[in-house]
Amino acid sequence: MTNEGPLPANRESTDAEVQEMLSDLTELIAALDRRVPRLERIGEAQIAQDAADLRERALSLIQRIEGKTPKD
Numbered sequence: 001m002t003n004e005g006p007l008p009a010n011r012e013s014t015d016a017e018v019q020e021m022l023s024d025l026t027e028l029i030a031a032l033d034r035r036v037p038r039l040e041r042i043g044e045a046q047i048a049q050d051a052a053d054l055r056e057r058a059l060s061l062i063q064r065i066e067g068k069t070p071k072d
Contacts, residue, residue, distance in 0.1 A: 022065060025058045032058075 032055045037048040 018065065022062060025062050029055055029058050 032051050035051060037051075038044050039048070
């Protein structure tokens with residue numbers, strides 16, 4: 001994922017909505033962290049890779065929402 005800098009404020013988003021999104025992303029990451037790959041299953045290696053990619057994307061989005069990524 002490219003570094004696109006912080007997300008611009010959306011005039012329609014409330015602080016509560018932003019906090020809910022951050023909470024949902026954090027919950028997603030926790031769920032992905034709890035998952036134990038079963039590599040003996042067909043397709044599991046790809047599922048594990050997709051989960052790792054999704055985790056990275058969620059972390060990146062959290063950083064962008066919180067404005068913790070440097071601008072280009």
